[in-house]
Amino acid sequence: MKIALMDSGIGLLAAAAAVRRLRPDADLVLSSDPGSMPWGPRTPEDVTRRALAVAQAAAAHRPDALIIACNTASVHALPTLRAELEPGLPVIGTVPAIKPAAAGGGPFAIWATPATTGSPYQRGLIDEFARAVDVTEVPCPGLADAVEHADEAAIDRAVAAAAALTPAGVTDVVLGCTHYELVAERIRAAVERDLPGRAPLVLHGSAEAVAAQALRRIGAAPAPSAEPVGTLTVLLGGHTAELTEPALAYAEGLLLKAVSPAI
Numbered sequence: 001m002k003i004a005l006m007d008s009g010i011g012l013l014a015a016a017a018a019v020r021r022l023r024p025d026a027d028l029v030l031s032s033d034p035g036s037m038p039w040g041p042r043t044p045e046d047v048t049r050r051a052l053a054v055a056q057a058a059a060a061h062r063p064d065a066l067i068i069a070c071n072t073a074s075v076h077a078l079p080t081l082r083a084e085l086e087p088g089l090p091v092i093g094t095v096p097a098i099k100p101a102a103a104g105g106g107p108f109a110i111w112a113t114p115a116t117t118g119s120p121y122q123r124g125l126i127d128e129f130a131r132a133v134d135v136t137e138v139p140c141p142g143l144a145d146a147v148e149h150a151d152e153a154a155i156d157r158a159v160a161a162a163a164a165l166t167p168a169g170v171t172d173v174v175l176g177c178t179h180y181e182l183v184a185e186r187i188r189a190a191v192e193r194d195l196p197g198r199a200p201l202v203l204h205g206s207a208e209a210v211a212a213q214a215l216r217r218i219g220a221a222p223a224p225s226a227e228p229v230g231t232l233t234v235l236l237g238g239h240t241a242e243l244t245e246p247a248l249a250y251a252e253g254l255l256l257k258a259v260s261p262a263i
Contacts, residue, residue, distance in 0.1 A: 003214055004029040004063035006054045008037040009148045010247045011178030012069035015094070017252035018211035019067075023220065024228035024259060031058035031235040034244070038145055040115035044076040051077035052084060055091075057238035065090045065214045069178050069207075072113070075121045090217040096122065096176040097204035099129040104202065107134035109166045111187070112176030114139040122176070138165045144179040150249035155183055163190040172202040181205040182250045232260035 003019050003026050005012040016028055031054050039047045051073040058066055066089055068074050068081065074093035082091045101108045108130075116122055117139040126135050140162045146154035166173065173191065175181050188201050215222060234241050247253035 001025075001218065001220055002027040002029065002061070002063040003065050003067065004031060004058035004061065005067045005069045006031045006051070006058050007068075007070040007073070007178060008032060008039045008050070008054075009034040009179070010182070010244065010250075010253070011144070011147075012067075013247060013250060013252040013256065014178055014181035014205065014207035015067055015069040015210050017255050018207040019214065020230065020256060020259060022211055022215060022222040022224055023226060024230055025223065025226040026230045027233070028230060028256070028260070029058050029061045029063055029233045029235065030256075031055070031238075033237045034148065035237055037148060038113070039070070039072045040113040040144070047072060048077040048080050052080060053238070055081050055085065057235050059085055059089055061233060061235075063089065064218045065092060067092045067094070067210050067214050069094055069210065071096060071116060071177055071206075075116070075119070090214075092210055092214050092217060094178060094206045094210050096125060097174050097206055097209065098122075098125045098135075101172045101174045101202075101204045102130035102133045102135075104172055105133065106171030107136070107167065107169050108172035108174060109136040109138050109170045110174040110176050111138045111140050111143075111162055111166075111180055113144055114141050116176055134169075136165075136167050136170065138162050140177070140180070143183075144177050147179040147182055148246065150246035155186065159183065159186055159190045163187070163193075166191055170201075171199065172204060175203060175205045178206065181207055182252060228259045229261060230259075232256055
């Protein structure tokens with residue numbers, strides 16, 4: 001089987017690694033356009049146009065499913081991508097894990113880009129799933145860009161600033177941007193460091209859920225013990241490339257490189 005993933009940049013690594021863990025035998029296609037990142041400040045029409053180009057580049061490799069591993073693209077472009085590519089190619093969007101965070105019943109925070117924070121889309125999810133729970137929306141300016149470039153100092157500054165805006169009583173944090181999942185443990189450490197003696201913080205990402213959903217959509221079962229023969233194709237702006245140096249700064253990028261045989 002072949003699973004494609006798309007994003008503006010390396011935010012797709014978390015979901016790609018999740019697919020690789022579930023099906024080491026699956027071929028992966030990673031399609032992004034880091035030259036146009038970030039997509040968050042762009043108009044919905046611009047995001048849709050760019051997402052469609054990235055998706056079409058992935059679709060040209062004839063995958064069995066396409067994961068939109070980007071919250072911004074899922075918000076603005078999912079209907080267009082589905083209209084363009086389905087039913088021939090199942091398209092799986094990424095939704096912030098607000099529903100499972102709310103199920104715990106405790107107060108939680110949603111870390112997201114400034115464009116997503118306070119947006120009608122995010123507020124709609126809060127109203128639907130977390131109306132009875134205390135929710136704090138935390139904007140994280142610069143964090144996705146810092147993660148994209150593996151800029152350690154910038155990541156530390158952005159994480160510290162968001163941690164300072166996170167209320168002391170939260171039990172959970174929703175990672176509302178796929179890039180944030182690459183620095184999840186740094187986020188956990190920053191929040192827990194500011195709140196000594198608290199219970200361990202629960203983080204909610206989307207990577208595992210979208211990976212599992214992609215398999216369900218194509219009727220495939222998880223097989224984590226399968227032989228690791230799945231190949232890796234990387235597309236940057238539609239052109240075949242290698243995993244970028246910043247991608248290899250993260251455990252997810254190293255996992256993909258280590259267990260993906262050359263094509």
